[in-house]
Amino acid sequence: MKKSQARDKALASIQNLQESIRVAQLTPQVGIQYGRIRPALESCGQPIGNNDLRIAAHARAEGWILVTNNEREFCRVEGLQVENWVTA
Template identity: 45%
Template sequence: MRFLLDTNAVIAMHKHQGFRTKLQQHHVADIAISVITQYELYYGAFNGSSQHLSANLLRIESIPFTTLTFTPEDAKRAAIVRAATKNQPIGSYDILIAAQALERDLILVTHNTREFMRVPKLRLEDWL
């Protein structure tokens, strides 16, 4: 595994051909999503239009990548990240996702580089 997709990257997977092209350059086993990302996607599906709910749920459930669970080690790393970024604006869920990438030495793929670049030692790529 080499890459962890942020929520906006998973959404881009369905909307942007350029992103899909970049994604196809990598093996499925090299890519993962966080259970936190999965939560954000489910929330978006249930909070959105009811007429698109089934299609959105199907998209989420058909994501072919490994889903990383949140471990005690991730929790500890998230606390370290939170302490290191306490005076900088970064969302709580983003801290959790960043911690998982750091803990597993993964590159975080995101279009939200402005926020994530505040996390020390986090490796980022923007495929959009």
């Protein structure tokens, strides 16, 4: 950005983007879901990575539909609604 001729405009665009993004708070229910999903997947020999596990737990706790191109990982999580907009 230091070399940008339109530095102020670029910074304003970033600021506007940041203000428009709502960050979902972690709730105790997310931790509960994490604690349920992880052992369930491990017990059947199909664990997923920690980051994907956090995402899955958050989506399941909030009742969200998870939009991803990584169906292979997330479809193993029971009760998680998954959509793939790339292949749809």
